[in-house]
Amino acid sequence: MGMYGKYLFKSYTALKVEFSFPESxxxxxxxxxxxxxxxxxxxxGISYCTGHEILLAISxxxxxxxxxxxxxxxxxSGYSKLGTVRKLGRHTTDKLLKETGEGQLEVKNLxxxxxxxxxxxYSRTYFxxxxxxxxxxxxxxxxxxxxxxxxxPGSQFFKTTRKLVExxxxxxxGSYMNQLYKFISNAGIGQMARGLNQKKVFDTETxxxxxxxxxxxxxPLYAGWITSYIRCTLSxxxxxxxxxxxxxxCTTDGFISNxxxxxxxxxxxxxxxxxxxxxxRESLTGTGELLERKHFDAKGxxxxxxxxxxxxxxxxxxxxxxxxxxxxxxxxxxIISFFNSPSKSLPFIQTSLRSAKDIYLGGGHTxxxxxxx
Amino acid sequence: xxxxxxxxxxxxxxLSKDLSHYISYFLGSYHxxxxxxxxxxxxxxPVYDYDLPGAYPTAMSLLEFPK
Numbered sequence: 001m002g003m004y005g006k007y008l009f010k011s012y013t014a015l016k017v018e019f020s021f022p023e024s025x026x027x028x029x030x031x032x033x034x035x036x037x038x039x040x041x042x043x044x045g046i047s048y049c050t051g052h053e054i055l056l057a058i059s060x061x062x063x064x065x066x067x068x069x070x071x072x073x074x075x076x077s078g079y080s081k082l083g084t085v086r087k088l089g090r091h092t093t094d095k096l097l098k099e100t101g102e103g104q105l106e107v108k109n110l111x112x113x114x115x116x117x118x119x120x121x122y123s124r125t126y127f128x129x130x131x132x133x134x135x136x137x138x139x140x141x142x143x144x145x146x147x148x149x150x151x152x153p154g155s156q157f158f159k160t161t162r163k164l165v166e167x168x169x170x171x172x173x174g175s176y177m178n179q180l181y182k183f184i185s186n187a188g189i190g191q192m193a194r195g196l197n198q199k200k201v202f203d204t205e206t207x208x209x210x211x212x213x214x215x216x217x218x219x220p221l222y223a224g225w226i227t228s229y230i231r232c233t234l235s236x237x238x239x240x241x242x243x244x245x246x247x248x249x250c251t252t253d254g255f256i257s258n259x260x261x262x263x264x265x266x267x268x269x270x271x272x273x274x275x276x277x278x279x280x281r282e283s284l285t286g287t288g289e290l291l292e293r294k295h296f297d298a299k300g301x302x303x304x305x306x307x308x309x310x311x312x313x314x315x316x317x318x319x320x321x322x323x324x325x326x327x328x329x330x331x332x333x334x335i336i337s338f339f340n341s342p343s344k345s346l347p348f349i350q351t352s353l354r355s356a357k358d359i360y361l362g363g364g365h366t367x368x369x370x371x372x373x
Numbered sequence: 374x375x376x377x378x379x380x381x382x383x384x385x386x387x388l389s390k391d392l393s394h395y396i397s398y399f400l401g402s403y404h405x406x407x408x409x410x411x412x413x414x415x416x417x418x419p420v421y422d423y424d425l426p427g428a429y430p431t432a433m434s435l436l437e438f439p440k
Contacts, residue, residue: 015398031404031407033404048401049402050402070399073440074440076437077437155437158435161430161431164430189433193403196400220399220403222436225432226436227432228402229435230428234425246412247411248412248416249409249410250411251408253406254422256422256423257421257423258418258421260419277425280434280435281426281427284434289426291424292423292426293422294422294423296421300416302414302416303410303413303414305413312417339414
Protein backbone atom coordinates (compact mmCIF):
# COMPACT_ATOMS: atom_id res chain seq x y z
CA MET A 1 0.00 0.00 0.00
CA GLY A 2 3.01 2.26 0.29
CA MET A 3 2.67 3.28 -3.33
CA TYR A 4 -0.49 5.27 -2.69
CA GLY A 5 0.82 7.65 -0.10
CA LYS A 6 2.49 10.18 -2.32
CA TYR A 7 -0.43 10.12 -4.68
CA LEU A 8 -2.82 11.01 -1.89
CA PHE A 9 -0.58 14.02 -1.35
CA LYS A 10 -0.03 14.84 -5.02
CA SER A 11 -3.59 14.55 -6.13
CA TYR A 12 -6.98 16.12 -5.84
CA THR A 13 -8.62 13.58 -3.59
CA ALA A 14 -11.99 14.09 -1.95
CA LEU A 15 -13.42 11.38 0.27
CA LYS A 16 -16.29 10.51 2.50
CA VAL A 17 -14.93 8.39 5.34
CA GLU A 18 -16.00 6.83 8.60
CA PHE A 19 -13.23 7.24 11.13
CA SER A 20 -12.12 6.66 14.70
CA PHE A 21 -9.00 8.14 16.30
CA PRO A 22 -7.33 6.64 19.38
CA GLU A 23 -8.43 8.54 22.48
CA SER A 24 -4.85 9.59 23.06
CA UNK A 25 -4.94 11.88 20.01
CA UNK A 26 -5.23 15.38 21.37
CA UNK A 27 -6.03 17.18 18.11
CA UNK A 28 -7.98 14.95 15.71
CA UNK A 29 -7.65 16.15 12.13
CA UNK A 30 -10.73 15.07 10.19
CA UNK A 31 -13.27 17.87 9.79
CA UNK A 32 -16.94 17.29 10.41
CA UNK A 33 -19.41 19.95 9.40
CA UNK A 34 -21.96 21.06 11.95
CA UNK A 35 -23.72 23.60 9.75
CA UNK A 36 -22.95 26.01 6.92
CA UNK A 37 -20.37 27.92 8.92
CA UNK A 38 -19.07 25.55 11.60
CA UNK A 39 -16.74 22.59 11.46
CA UNK A 40 -15.25 20.65 14.33
CA UNK A 41 -12.73 17.86 14.76
CA UNK A 42 -14.12 14.92 16.79
CA UNK A 43 -12.39 11.65 17.69
CA UNK A 44 -14.83 9.70 15.56
CA GLY A 45 -17.55 10.29 13.03
CA ILE A 46 -18.09 10.66 9.32
CA SER A 47 -16.09 13.23 7.42
CA TYR A 48 -15.82 14.70 3.98
CA CYS A 49 -12.10 15.28 3.73
CA THR A 50 -9.11 15.34 1.41
CA GLY A 51 -6.18 13.04 0.70
CA HIS A 52 -3.99 15.23 2.91
CA GLU A 53 -6.25 14.71 5.86
CA ILE A 54 -6.33 10.97 5.29
CA LEU A 55 -2.53 10.84 5.28
CA LEU A 56 -2.28 12.83 8.49
CA ALA A 57 -5.04 10.80 10.13
CA ILE A 58 -3.25 7.55 9.22
CA SER A 59 -0.06 8.86 10.79
CA UNK A 60 -2.07 9.36 14.00
CA UNK A 61 -3.23 5.73 13.89
CA UNK A 62 -6.78 6.59 12.90
CA UNK A 63 -9.02 3.75 11.74
CA UNK A 64 -10.64 4.76 8.47
CA UNK A 65 -13.23 3.26 6.23
CA UNK A 66 -13.72 4.88 2.87
CA UNK A 67 -17.39 5.30 2.02
CA UNK A 68 -16.85 6.97 -1.32
CA UNK A 69 -14.77 9.52 -3.11
CA UNK A 70 -12.77 10.69 -6.06
CA UNK A 71 -9.08 10.66 -6.84
CA UNK A 72 -7.55 12.80 -9.57
CA UNK A 73 -3.75 12.64 -9.60
CA UNK A 74 -1.53 15.58 -10.42
CA UNK A 75 -0.47 15.77 -14.01
CA UNK A 76 3.05 14.37 -14.28
CA SER A 77 2.72 12.81 -10.83
CA GLY A 78 3.80 9.48 -12.28
CA TYR A 79 0.55 7.84 -11.34
CA SER A 80 0.02 5.48 -14.20
CA LYS A 81 -0.40 2.10 -12.61
CA LEU A 82 -4.10 1.79 -13.12
CA GLY A 83 -6.13 0.70 -16.05
CA THR A 84 -9.87 0.63 -16.21
CA VAL A 85 -12.01 -1.53 -14.00
CA ARG A 86 -15.71 -1.87 -13.69
CA LYS A 87 -16.15 -2.13 -9.93
CA LEU A 88 -16.98 1.44 -9.19
CA GLY A 89 -19.31 3.00 -6.70
CA ARG A 90 -22.73 1.49 -7.22
CA HIS A 91 -24.49 4.72 -8.03
CA THR A 92 -21.90 5.77 -10.55
CA THR A 93 -21.66 2.41 -12.21
CA ASP A 94 -25.38 2.04 -12.63
CA LYS A 95 -25.74 5.45 -14.15
CA LEU A 96 -22.86 5.03 -16.51
CA LEU A 97 -23.95 1.60 -17.62
CA LYS A 98 -27.24 3.12 -18.61
CA GLU A 99 -25.50 5.82 -20.56
CA THR A 100 -22.79 3.87 -22.27
CA GLY A 101 -23.95 0.30 -22.25
CA GLU A 102 -22.05 -2.38 -20.39
CA GLY A 103 -20.09 -3.48 -23.44
CA GLN A 104 -18.40 -0.15 -23.78
CA LEU A 105 -16.71 -0.30 -20.40
CA GLU A 106 -13.40 -2.01 -20.66
CA VAL A 107 -12.65 -4.36 -17.82
CA LYS A 108 -9.23 -5.39 -16.70
CA ASN A 109 -8.06 -7.12 -13.59
CA LEU A 110 -5.64 -4.91 -11.81
CA UNK A 111 -3.80 -5.43 -8.54
CA UNK A 112 -5.22 -2.30 -7.06
CA UNK A 113 -7.08 -2.57 -3.79
CA UNK A 114 -8.04 1.05 -3.45
CA UNK A 115 -8.62 2.95 -6.63
CA UNK A 116 -10.50 2.32 -9.78
CA UNK A 117 -10.19 4.30 -12.92
CA UNK A 118 -13.17 5.09 -15.01
CA UNK A 119 -12.42 5.87 -18.60
CA UNK A 120 -15.32 6.55 -20.87
CA UNK A 121 -15.89 8.88 -23.71
CA TYR A 122 -16.72 11.49 -21.10
CA SER A 123 -13.74 11.58 -18.81
CA ARG A 124 -10.78 9.97 -17.20
CA THR A 125 -11.47 9.91 -13.52
CA TYR A 126 -10.22 7.71 -10.75
CA PHE A 127 -12.78 6.55 -8.24
CA UNK A 128 -12.20 4.87 -4.94
CA UNK A 129 -13.86 1.52 -4.83
CA UNK A 130 -16.97 1.78 -2.76
CA UNK A 131 -15.94 -0.70 -0.11
CA UNK A 132 -12.24 0.03 -0.09
CA UNK A 133 -10.90 0.33 3.40
CA UNK A 134 -7.77 1.86 4.77
CA UNK A 135 -8.16 0.17 8.14
CA UNK A 136 -5.21 -2.06 7.51
CA UNK A 137 -3.01 0.67 6.17
CA UNK A 138 0.26 0.90 8.00
CA UNK A 139 2.97 3.49 8.22
CA UNK A 140 4.15 2.28 4.84
CA UNK A 141 1.33 4.29 3.30
CA UNK A 142 2.95 7.51 4.39
CA UNK A 143 5.09 8.79 1.55
CA UNK A 144 8.73 9.61 1.96
CA UNK A 145 9.57 13.24 2.52
CA UNK A 146 11.37 13.41 -0.79
CA UNK A 147 8.21 12.23 -2.51
CA UNK A 148 6.16 15.19 -1.33
CA UNK A 149 8.77 17.92 -1.44
CA UNK A 150 9.97 17.49 -5.00
CA UNK A 151 8.20 19.64 -7.50
CA UNK A 152 8.10 19.88 -11.23
CA PRO A 153 10.32 22.91 -11.91
CA GLY A 154 8.11 24.42 -14.58
CA SER A 155 4.91 24.51 -12.54
CA GLN A 156 2.92 27.61 -13.42
CA PHE A 157 1.60 27.78 -9.89
CA PHE A 158 5.10 27.82 -8.49
CA LYS A 159 6.42 30.36 -10.98
CA THR A 160 3.52 32.73 -10.38
CA THR A 161 3.72 32.42 -6.61
CA ARG A 162 7.47 32.89 -6.55
CA LYS A 163 7.18 36.03 -8.66
CA LEU A 164 4.64 37.48 -6.23
CA VAL A 165 6.73 36.50 -3.20
CA GLU A 166 9.87 38.00 -4.75
CA UNK A 167 8.09 41.26 -5.47
CA UNK A 168 6.66 41.36 -1.97
CA UNK A 169 10.04 40.79 -0.34
CA UNK A 170 11.51 43.79 -2.17
CA UNK A 171 9.57 46.05 0.18
CA UNK A 172 9.78 46.40 3.96
CA UNK A 173 7.34 44.36 6.00
CA GLY A 174 4.14 46.28 6.65
CA SER A 175 4.77 48.80 3.85
CA TYR A 176 2.06 49.59 1.32
CA MET A 177 3.71 47.68 -1.55
CA ASN A 178 4.47 44.71 0.68
CA GLN A 179 0.83 44.56 1.70
CA LEU A 180 -0.31 45.05 -1.89
CA TYR A 181 1.58 41.98 -3.11
CA LYS A 182 0.28 40.02 -0.15
CA PHE A 183 -3.22 41.07 -1.13
CA ILE A 184 -2.70 40.07 -4.79
CA SER A 185 -1.50 36.60 -3.74
CA ASN A 186 -4.37 36.03 -1.37
CA ALA A 187 -6.93 37.51 -3.76
CA GLY A 188 -5.95 34.98 -6.42
CA ILE A 189 -6.56 32.17 -3.98
CA GLY A 190 -9.78 33.81 -2.84
CA GLN A 191 -10.98 33.79 -6.43
CA MET A 192 -10.48 30.03 -6.59
CA ALA A 193 -12.95 29.69 -3.74
CA ARG A 194 -15.30 32.54 -4.61
CA GLY A 195 -18.81 31.23 -4.91
CA LEU A 196 -18.16 27.83 -3.39
CA ASN A 197 -19.88 28.73 -0.13
CA GLN A 198 -22.86 30.25 -1.91
CA LYS A 199 -22.90 33.28 0.33
CA LYS A 200 -25.53 35.88 -0.44
CA VAL A 201 -25.00 39.58 -1.02
CA PHE A 202 -27.26 42.49 -1.82
CA ASP A 203 -27.11 43.40 -5.50
CA THR A 204 -27.67 47.12 -6.06
CA GLU A 205 -28.38 46.58 -9.76
CA THR A 206 -31.43 44.38 -9.20
CA UNK A 207 -32.24 45.39 -5.62
CA UNK A 208 -32.27 41.74 -4.66
CA UNK A 209 -30.18 39.51 -2.49
CA UNK A 210 -28.35 37.01 -4.65
CA UNK A 211 -25.80 34.26 -4.33
CA UNK A 212 -22.25 35.45 -4.99
CA UNK A 213 -21.44 34.29 -8.52
CA UNK A 214 -18.35 32.13 -9.02
CA UNK A 215 -15.07 33.81 -9.80
CA UNK A 216 -13.37 33.19 -13.12
CA UNK A 217 -10.73 31.15 -11.31
CA UNK A 218 -13.21 29.07 -9.33
CA UNK A 219 -11.96 25.58 -8.63
CA PRO A 220 -13.08 23.41 -5.75
CA LEU A 221 -10.07 21.21 -6.50
CA TYR A 222 -7.48 23.94 -6.05
CA ALA A 223 -9.30 25.74 -3.24
CA GLY A 224 -9.82 22.47 -1.35
CA TRP A 225 -6.21 21.40 -1.80
CA ILE A 226 -4.80 24.71 -0.54
CA THR A 227 -6.98 24.99 2.53
CA SER A 228 -6.62 21.35 3.53
CA TYR A 229 -2.84 21.50 3.12
CA ILE A 230 -2.67 24.42 5.55
CA ARG A 231 -5.09 22.77 7.98
CA CYS A 232 -2.90 19.67 7.92
CA THR A 233 0.38 21.54 8.36
CA LEU A 234 -1.09 23.35 11.34
CA SER A 235 -2.72 20.23 12.78
CA UNK A 236 0.49 18.26 12.45
CA UNK A 237 2.35 20.90 14.45
CA UNK A 238 -0.41 20.94 17.08
CA UNK A 239 -0.18 17.19 17.49
CA UNK A 240 3.59 17.35 17.91
CA UNK A 241 3.59 20.09 20.51
CA UNK A 242 5.80 19.32 23.52
CA UNK A 243 3.63 17.45 25.98
CA UNK A 244 4.52 19.76 28.85
CA UNK A 245 3.43 22.82 26.86
CA UNK A 246 -0.04 24.03 25.96
CA UNK A 247 -1.82 25.38 22.91
CA UNK A 248 -4.57 27.83 23.73
CA UNK A 249 -6.11 28.42 20.32
CA CYS A 250 -5.52 28.14 16.60
CA THR A 251 -6.72 30.32 13.74
CA THR A 252 -6.31 29.07 10.14
CA ASP A 253 -2.56 29.54 9.81
CA GLY A 254 -1.37 30.11 13.36
CA PHE A 255 -1.74 29.30 17.03
CA ILE A 256 -1.10 30.67 20.51
CA SER A 257 1.07 28.64 22.85
CA ASN A 258 3.06 29.00 26.04
CA UNK A 259 6.10 27.51 24.32
CA UNK A 260 8.92 29.91 23.64
CA UNK A 261 11.20 29.91 20.60
CA UNK A 262 9.03 28.03 18.09
CA UNK A 263 10.10 30.51 15.41
CA UNK A 264 13.33 28.51 15.39
CA UNK A 265 11.46 25.23 15.06
CA UNK A 266 12.43 22.92 12.21
CA UNK A 267 10.33 19.98 11.05
CA UNK A 268 10.60 16.81 13.10
CA UNK A 269 11.67 13.58 11.47
CA UNK A 270 8.08 12.34 11.43
CA UNK A 271 6.47 15.52 10.13
CA UNK A 272 5.50 15.22 6.49
CA UNK A 273 3.51 18.41 6.08
CA UNK A 274 5.82 20.58 8.14
CA UNK A 275 8.76 19.32 6.10
CA UNK A 276 6.96 19.95 2.83
CA UNK A 277 6.04 23.45 4.01
CA UNK A 278 9.58 24.18 5.13
CA UNK A 279 10.98 23.11 1.77
CA UNK A 280 8.33 25.08 -0.11
CA ARG A 281 9.33 28.23 1.77
CA GLU A 282 12.93 27.50 0.95
CA SER A 283 12.06 27.28 -2.75
CA LEU A 284 10.06 30.50 -2.64
CA THR A 285 12.24 32.72 -0.48
CA GLY A 286 15.62 31.00 -0.34
CA THR A 287 15.23 30.35 3.38
CA GLY A 288 13.54 27.37 4.95
CA GLU A 289 11.08 28.49 7.59
CA LEU A 290 8.12 26.98 9.36
CA LEU A 291 6.83 29.42 11.96
CA GLU A 292 7.20 33.09 12.68
CA ARG A 293 6.38 34.80 15.94
CA LYS A 294 3.75 37.44 15.37
CA HIS A 295 2.93 38.56 18.89
CA PHE A 296 3.99 38.00 22.46
CA ASP A 297 2.42 38.80 25.78
CA ALA A 298 4.53 38.52 28.90
CA LYS A 299 1.61 38.51 31.34
CA GLY A 300 -0.75 36.01 29.69
CA UNK A 301 -4.17 36.22 28.10
CA UNK A 302 -7.91 35.90 28.49
CA UNK A 303 -9.68 33.58 26.12
CA UNK A 304 -13.46 33.65 25.84
CA UNK A 305 -14.27 32.11 22.48
CA UNK A 306 -12.83 31.11 19.10
CA UNK A 307 -10.99 34.18 17.85
CA UNK A 308 -11.63 35.85 21.19
CA UNK A 309 -8.28 36.29 22.95
CA UNK A 310 -6.81 39.33 24.62
CA UNK A 311 -3.26 39.52 25.92
CA UNK A 312 -3.09 40.91 29.45
CA UNK A 313 -0.53 43.48 28.27
CA UNK A 314 -2.35 44.05 25.00
CA UNK A 315 0.22 42.10 22.98
CA UNK A 316 -2.40 39.79 21.49
CA UNK A 317 -5.76 41.08 20.36
CA UNK A 318 -8.52 39.07 18.74
CA UNK A 319 -11.66 40.82 19.91
CA UNK A 320 -14.53 39.17 17.99
CA UNK A 321 -15.86 42.56 16.94
CA UNK A 322 -15.52 44.22 20.33
CA UNK A 323 -14.47 47.82 19.81
CA UNK A 324 -12.35 48.96 22.68
CA UNK A 325 -13.19 52.34 24.11
CA UNK A 326 -11.49 52.00 27.46
CA UNK A 327 -7.92 51.61 28.64
CA UNK A 328 -6.41 48.15 29.04
CA UNK A 329 -6.48 48.66 32.80
CA UNK A 330 -10.23 49.05 32.61
CA UNK A 331 -10.90 46.49 29.89
CA UNK A 332 -9.23 43.44 31.42
CA UNK A 333 -11.21 43.45 34.72
CA UNK A 334 -14.34 44.07 32.63
CA ILE A 335 -13.79 40.94 30.54
CA ILE A 336 -12.83 38.87 33.58
CA SER A 337 -16.04 40.00 35.30
CA PHE A 338 -18.15 38.72 32.45
CA PHE A 339 -16.94 35.18 33.14
CA ASN A 340 -18.53 35.48 36.56
CA SER A 341 -21.70 37.23 35.45
CA PRO A 342 -24.91 35.17 35.22
CA SER A 343 -25.53 36.16 31.59
CA LYS A 344 -21.93 35.51 30.49
CA SER A 345 -22.29 38.47 28.18
CA LEU A 346 -20.62 41.81 27.75
CA PRO A 347 -22.89 44.33 25.99
CA PHE A 348 -21.17 47.01 23.95
CA ILE A 349 -21.80 49.50 21.19
CA GLN A 350 -20.22 48.65 17.86
CA THR A 351 -19.74 51.20 15.11
CA SER A 352 -19.80 50.22 11.47
CA LEU A 353 -20.46 51.80 8.09
CA ARG A 354 -23.98 51.59 6.71
CA SER A 355 -24.45 48.66 4.34
CA ALA A 356 -25.09 49.02 0.61
CA LYS A 357 -28.59 47.62 1.13
CA ASP A 358 -29.36 50.09 3.89
CA ILE A 359 -28.24 53.04 1.76
CA TYR A 360 -30.04 51.77 -1.33
CA LEU A 361 -33.34 51.27 0.48
CA GLY A 362 -33.18 54.17 2.91
CA GLY A 363 -31.19 56.74 0.97
CA GLY A 364 -28.39 58.83 2.44
CA HIS A 365 -24.67 58.28 2.44
CA THR A 366 -21.92 56.07 3.75
CA UNK A 367 -22.02 57.15 7.37
CA UNK A 368 -21.30 55.52 10.67
CA UNK A 369 -23.93 53.37 12.30
CA UNK A 370 -24.13 52.33 15.95
CA UNK A 371 -25.13 48.77 16.79
CA UNK A 372 -25.84 47.24 20.17
CA UNK A 373 -23.93 44.00 20.52
CA UNK B 374 -23.41 18.89 0.66
CA UNK B 375 -23.71 21.79 -1.67
CA UNK B 376 -25.56 21.77 -4.94
CA UNK B 377 -23.09 22.57 -7.68
CA UNK B 378 -25.75 23.62 -10.12
CA UNK B 379 -26.35 26.64 -7.91
CA UNK B 380 -22.67 27.46 -8.04
CA UNK B 381 -22.12 27.23 -11.76
CA UNK B 382 -25.39 28.01 -13.43
CA UNK B 383 -26.58 30.17 -15.04
CA UNK B 384 -23.09 31.52 -15.73
CA UNK B 385 -22.62 29.23 -18.69
CA UNK B 386 -20.35 26.53 -17.32
CA UNK B 387 -21.96 23.20 -18.07
CA LEU B 388 -21.52 20.04 -16.11
CA SER B 389 -20.18 17.11 -18.04
CA LYS B 390 -21.81 13.76 -17.40
CA ASP B 391 -19.36 12.63 -14.75
CA LEU B 392 -18.64 15.95 -13.16
CA SER B 393 -22.02 16.01 -11.52
CA HIS B 394 -21.10 12.78 -9.71
CA TYR B 395 -17.72 13.63 -8.34
CA ILE B 396 -17.82 17.39 -7.89
CA SER B 397 -20.05 17.04 -4.84
CA TYR B 398 -17.22 15.23 -3.06
CA PHE B 399 -14.92 18.16 -3.71
CA LEU B 400 -17.50 20.65 -2.55
CA GLY B 401 -18.16 18.57 0.55
CA SER B 402 -14.49 18.35 1.42
CA TYR B 403 -13.84 22.04 0.87
CA HIS B 404 -13.54 23.70 4.27
CA UNK B 405 -11.91 26.90 5.39
CA UNK B 406 -9.23 27.25 8.02
CA UNK B 407 -9.06 25.47 11.35
CA UNK B 408 -10.22 27.89 14.03
CA UNK B 409 -10.60 26.65 17.58
CA UNK B 410 -10.13 27.77 21.13
CA UNK B 411 -8.91 25.00 23.41
CA UNK B 412 -9.17 26.83 26.71
CA UNK B 413 -11.48 29.44 28.15
CA UNK B 414 -10.59 31.80 30.95
CA UNK B 415 -7.48 33.41 32.30
CA UNK B 416 -3.91 32.36 31.52
CA UNK B 417 -1.23 33.99 33.65
CA UNK B 418 2.06 33.10 32.02
CA PRO B 419 3.91 34.34 28.92
CA VAL B 420 2.14 33.44 25.68
CA TYR B 421 3.39 33.44 22.10
CA ASP B 422 1.41 33.87 18.90
CA TYR B 423 2.90 31.99 15.93
CA ASP B 424 1.98 31.97 12.24
CA LEU B 425 2.88 29.91 9.20
CA PRO B 426 4.49 32.63 7.05
CA GLY B 427 2.69 33.24 3.76
CA ALA B 428 0.49 30.21 4.32
CA TYR B 429 -1.92 30.18 1.40
CA PRO B 430 0.54 31.39 -1.28
CA THR B 431 2.99 28.75 -0.08
CA ALA B 432 0.32 26.10 -0.49
CA MET B 433 -0.58 27.46 -3.92
CA SER B 434 3.03 27.11 -5.05
CA LEU B 435 2.69 23.35 -4.59
CA LEU B 436 -0.31 22.92 -6.87
CA GLU B 437 -0.12 21.10 -10.18
CA PHE B 438 -2.64 20.73 -12.96
CA PRO B 439 -4.89 17.68 -12.61
CA LYS B 440 -4.23 14.74 -14.85
